[in-house]
Amino acid sequence: xxxxxxxxxxxxxxxxxxSAAAYIELLLNLTKRxxxxxxxxxxxxxxxxxxxxxxxxxVFTIVFxxxxxxxxxxxxxxxxxxxALVPWFFFMxxxxxxxxxxxxxxxxxxxxxxxxxxxxxxxxxxxxxxFAAAAVLxxxxxxxxxxxxxxxxxxxxxxxxxxVLFTIGFTFAASALNVFYRDVYPMVTIGLQLWLxxxxxxxxxxxxxxxxKWLFVLNPLSAIVEGFRSAVVFNRPPDVxxxxxxxxxxxxxxxxxFATFKRMDKYFSDxx
Amino acid sequence: MALAxxxxxxxKRYKVGRSRTIIDVFSSAVxxxxxxxxEIHSAARGTIDSTIYALHDVSLDxxxxxxxxxxxxxxxxxxxxxxxxxxxxxPTSGRVRVGGHVVSLIELxxxxxxELTGRENVYLGAGLFGLTRREVDRQFDAIVQxxxxxxxxxxxxxxxxxxxxxxxxxxxxxxxxxxxxxxDEVLSVGDAAFRRRAMEALRRLIAExxxxxxxxxxxxxxxRLCTDILWMEEGRVRAYGKAADIAEQYVNxxxxxxxxxxxxxxxxxxxxxxxxxxxxxELLDAAGRPATFVxxxxxxxxxxxxxxxxxxxxxxxxxxxxxxxxxxxxxxxSSSGDSASIPATVSGVGTLECRFHRLPLRPRQxxxxxxxxxxxxxxxxxxxxxxxxxxxTGTGHGVDGLADEEDGLVSLPFEFSHYTATAVGADx
Numbered sequence: 001x002x003x004x005x006x007x008x009x010x011x012x013x014x015x016x017x018x019s020a021a022a023y024i025e026l027l028l029n030l031t032k033r034x035x036x037x038x039x040x041x042x043x044x045x046x047x048x049x050x051x052x053x054x055x056x057x058x059v060f061t062i063v064f065x066x067x068x069x070x071x072x073x074x075x076x077x078x079x080x081x082x083x084a085l086v087p088w089f090f091f092m093x094x095x096x097x098x099x100x101x102x103x104x105x106x107x108x109x110x111x112x113x114x115x116x117x118x119x120x121x122x123x124x125x126x127x128x129x130x131f132a133a134a135a136v137l138x139x140x141x142x143x144x145x146x147x148x149x150x151x152x153x154x155x156x157x158x159x160x161x162x163x164v165l166f167t168i169g170f171t172f173a174a175s176a177l178n179v180f181y182r183d184v185y186p187m188v189t190i191g192l193q194l195w196l197x198x199x200x201x202x203x204x205x206x207x208x209x210x211x212x213k214w215l216f217v218l219n220p221l222s223a224i225v226e227g228f229r230s231a232v233v234f235n236r237p238p239d240v241x242x243x244x245x246x247x248x249x250x251x252x253x254x255x256x257x258f259a260t261f262k263r264m265d266k267y268f269s270d271x272x
Numbered sequence: 273m274a275l276a277x278x279x280x281x282x283x284k285r286y287k288v289g290r291s292r293t294i295i296d297v298f299s300s301a302v303x304x305x306x307x308x309x310x311e312i313h314s315a316a317r318g319t320i321d322s323t324i325y326a327l328h329d330v331s332l333d334x335x336x337x338x339x340x341x342x343x344x345x346x347x348x349x350x351x352x353x354x355x356x357x358x359x360x361x362x363p364t365s366g367r368v369r370v371g372g373h374v375v376s377l378i379e380l381x382x383x384x385x386x387e388l389t390g391r392e393n394v395y396l397g398a399g400l401f402g403l404t405r406r407e408v409d410r411q412f413d414a415i416v417q418x419x420x421x422x423x424x425x426x427x428x429x430x431x432x433x434x435x436x437x438x439x440x441x442x443x444x445x446x447x448x449x450x451x452x453x454x455x456d457e458v459l460s461v462g463d464a465a466f467r468r469r470a471m472e473a474l475r476r477l478i479a480e481x482x483x484x485x486x487x488x489x490x491x492x493x494x495x496r497l498c499t500d501i502l503w504m505e506e507g508r509v510r511a512y513g514k515a516a517d518i519a520e521q522y523v524n525x526x527x528x529x530x531x532x533x534x535x536x537x538x539x540x541x542x543x544x545x546x547x548x549x550x551x552x553x554e555l556l557d558a559a560g561r562p563a564t565f566v567x568x569x570x571x572x573x574x575x576x577x578x579x580x581x582x583x584x585x586x587x588x589x590x591x592x593x594x595x596x597x598x599x600x601x602x603x604x605x606s607s608s609g610d611s612a613s614i615p616a617t618v619s620g621v622g623t624l625e626c627r628f629h630r631l632p633l634r635p636r637q638x639x640x641x642x643x644x645x646x647x648x649x650x651x652x653x654x655x656x657x658x659x660x661x662x663x664x665t666g667t668g669h670g671v672d673g674l675a676d677e678e679d680g681l682v683s684l685p686f687e688f689s690h691y692t693a694t695a696v697g698a699d700x
Contacts, residue, residue, distance in 0.1 A: 019404065027400040033385045033396060040387045111382040112400045113359035113374070181293060266362040269355070272284060 009019040023115060027248035030122035035129055050137050053085040054094075060085075064202045073204055073231045076145045080191045082138055083233045084201040084225035087163050091170075091221060092192050099178050099188045100170030116265040117258075120175045124167055142232075159227040159238070160236045162250055166220050169254035172261040179268050201225055205242075220246040220253070222251030275371060275509060276452055276483035277357055280365035284327040284347040284352050284507075291699055308317050316405035326352040328507040329366075334370070335487070339478040342487045343522055348504035350487045354378060354454040357485070372451025372483070375401050379439025381459045386430035393429050394444055401448035409596040411447040418442035418473070439466055446473050452483045471497060495519055524538070527565070527637060527663040538622075543655035548580035548587060548644050551621070553659050555640075564662050566684065567634060572628045572662070576642060578654075583619040586647035591626050595681055596661065609650065632683045633664045 039045040041062060057078055064070040064079035072080035098120040105119050139250070178184040199221045202207065208216055216222045223239070223246035230236040327349045334340055342350045355361045356368050358376035383400040384393040387652055394415055398408045419439040424432060432440070440459040446453065455474065459467050474497055478484050488494050493502065494515070501518035503510040511518050557563040558571040566572045574591055589607040594600065605626050606616050640659035645652045 019402075022402045022404045025395075025405055029392075029396040029399045032392070036392075037385060037387045042596070043563070083308065108400060110355075110360060111327045111375060111378045114400055114402070183293060248513055269361045 004165075021271065023118060026114060027118050027122055027125065031125040034122055034126040042158045046133055053082060053089050053134050054137070056083050056085055056089075057139075060202045064077060069174060070203045072205060073234060075158065079145050079147055079233055080204075080229065081202060086131065086134045086138055087159070087225055088196065088199065088221070088230055089134070089203050090127050091167050092196070093162065094127045094167045095170050095174060095192060096126045096189055097127075098167075099174040099185050101171075102175045102179050102268060103182070103185075103272060107130055109268045109272055116268060117172065117261060120171045121168065124164070124171060133215050147233060149232055152231045152235045152237060153235065155231075155238060156228060156231040157256045159231065161247065162220070163224050163229075165233055165254050166224070169257040170251065173257035176261045176264045176268075179264070179272050193223070195219075200223060200271045202260075204229075217245065218249070220249045222246070233238070273446060274336040275333055276336040276338070277332070277371070277485075278367075278369045279330055279332040279353075279356075279371070280367040281298075282305070282327055282330045282332075282356065282363045282368055282401060283325065284349075284361070285364040286326050286557050288322050288324050293549070306615075325507045327363075330507070330509055331377065332502070332509065332512065334483060334485055335483045337474075338483050338500055339484050339498040341494035341501040341503060342504060342623070343489070343491070343494060343518075344504035344510065347506075348417050349457055349507040350504050351378065353504070354456055354487065356454070358454055358578070361699055370452065373402065373449060373452065374452045375445050375448050375450035376454040377442065377445050377458050378454065378456045379441075380438040380445075380461065384437065387428055389428055390416075390425040390432070390440060394425075394440070397441065397444040398448055401445065401450075403448050407449070413445045415440075415443045418447070418469070432533075435461060435466070441470060442470055442473075446477065450477070450482060452485070453477060454485045454488045457489070459488070476656060480587065491523060493521060496559065502667050523635075524665075530637065531663065542656065544652040546653065547582050548578060548618070548653035549583050550576050550578040550642055550644070550654055550656055551579045553640065553642060553656070555662050556658055564660075566631055566633075566662055566664050568633060568664050568666060569630055572631050574626045574640065575629075576624050576626075577621065578618075578620060578624065578644065579621045580653075584618050584646075584653070585617050586614065586617055587653065588645050588647060589614070589624055589626075590643045590645070592641040592643075593628075594639050594641055601641075602633065602638065608647075631664065634680055634683060635664050635666045636681070637661060637663045
């Protein structure tokens with residue numbers, strides 16, 4: 001509540017500004033609610049978060065490495081695949097549950113006011129827990145295979161930031177659209193299945209035939225998984241051209257998605 | 273006058289009909305590309321483009337510290353109004369301006385998660401109302417105490433009863449430092465003791481200078497809490513002013529409507545063996561004029577016609593006055609003890625009059641239940657479960673009878689005496 005010089009209350013067009021700290025806490029609380037709701041009453045709890053990339057890694061190792069003899073650039077294939085699967089699953093799970101999140105949380109969207117972006121953000125934050133658990137497992141795998149990270153591991157945080165920004169951008173747009181058109185969610189889940197194979201997760205970008213390469217270059221996740229891999233597994237500098245292009249793409253997606261979200265969020269409670 | 277809320281020509285339009293799907297977006301784009309008007313009404317898919325006005329050009333000023341009751345029938349726009357003030361939804365046109373921190377109780381405990389404990393949900397719910405962890409820490413004990421959940425506070429909320437759930441939701445809301453509290457008919461949950469404490473808490477907030485908007489169909493609660501009433505009708509403001517005036521208008525109109533719509537036909541809800549039947553029932557005032565409104569303390573006459581094809585020995589006529597809201601039988605008049613006025617044997621048609629002198633009823637709506645039974649009251653010849661209705665109005669000053677001092681069903685004659693403590697001692 002703000003008060004002007006004469007001591008009368010000033011009326012606002014917008015809701016009362018509540019401190020950013022309160023909203024950050026709300027985000028943390030919603031994240032906690034999400035994590036606890038997902039893993040409570042399950043015996044293995046957060047172990048399930050790492051079961052998913054492990055299982056996929058095993059399948060990929062059998063199918064792509066043993067059967068298809070896919071090159072992995074000299075690194076052990078399980079490490080090669082896992083380095084890309086960890087960021088991939090973070091994106092996939094965030095995007096899938098994030099797209100549905102505003103509809104899932106309709107009872108608070110239609111009944112209380114708070115910045116709506118907190119809801120998809122809480123989904124993404126809750127997947128950070130999974131990401132951290134998988135990252136720990138990845139470190140153990142690296143040690144097991146005797147792969148030591150070098151100096152270039154220092155650029156991995158850049159790709160982490162790009163991953164999070166792209167995930168937020170995508171999830172904002174998809175979750176807002178899904179409020180108005182419920183077909184968006186099934187489209188996203190099917191799209192994610194295909195997207196996995198159109199991203200150099202199971203194979204290196206160098207194995208992609210040149211005439212399809214543009215498709216991978218325009219996919220910001222290509223630069224992210226390749227970047228993670230070169231920084232952590234191969235101890236190499238990332239592909240600068242590819243990375244710069246994806247920074248531009250991700251920046252554009254993020255701004256456009258956030259603008260779309262804020263333009264639509266006034267109407268969420270009317271149609272949800 | 274310091275304002276808490278100001279609405280300036282606010283209109284809220286909702287789309288009704290089926291939801292738009294992604295196909296509608298594509299097909300309208302295709303139609304537009306072909307230079308055709310998009311056919312919105314598709315026989316196969318149904319209409320999507322019908323709209324309703326939840327609010328229509330509403331302007332309203334609410335003073336700070338007001339207790340404002342919002343009344344009106346379902347669909348009048350009451351909840352939409354609260355949603356606009358709480359920013360849950362936005363107006364189609366016009367401006368909504370609010371001064372202060374708004375806490376809405378459109379649904380109690382809406383933000384709670386069943387897997388989390390009561391304690392965790394207090395932090396989550398208060399966070400939805402904009403409180404930080406430290407602020408909740410300070411209020412935590414008060415919240416738990418108000419909701420009376422000390423024993424359950426570390427139990428997952430899914431183990432809570434619905435009453436407990438609502439209690440905690442209410443407690444979190446009122447301890448979230450609100451300047452403006454929006455209450456939407458949520459006090460119908462919970463037990464009577466909680467409802468009373470909730471009303472007291474809201475009253476205390478008003479006394480502290482907070483603004484409370486209170487939707488309720490319970491006129492009695494509205495009158496107890498609110499200084500002003502806003503009467504909504506079909507998305508517009510029907511009336512807005514002092515609680516006593518608006519309440520009187522509203523109750524009178526509701527009475528008129530329900531009483532006008534009643535059919536005197538005694539066909540429905542009929543019981544009994546049928547050996548003897550009521551053929552008509554009329555309500556009259558002391559002067560014999562038809563009356564559906566009776567002032568408290570005046571005379572009500574019930575005139576009933578009957579018919580029988582038999583010869584019935586000493587039938588017992590009964591007329592019961594029943595409170596419409598509660599179903600309580602307030603009084604019963606029976607002819608069983610009155611052998612003088614009813615003939616020993618009744619046959620053919622006849623008319624019966626029952627006079628209620630100086631009706632000691634409070635301003636409410638009542639319905640008559642009529643019956644005829646045999647002399648031992650073992651078998652019913654006729655039962656009219658829902659007979660004519662009537663409304664009792666206040667004594668001279670309208671329906672101000674909704675105030676505390678006129679609460680209850682009947683007015684009994686009473687007399688206070690007062691003795692000071694010393695006087696009592698001296699008597700001994």
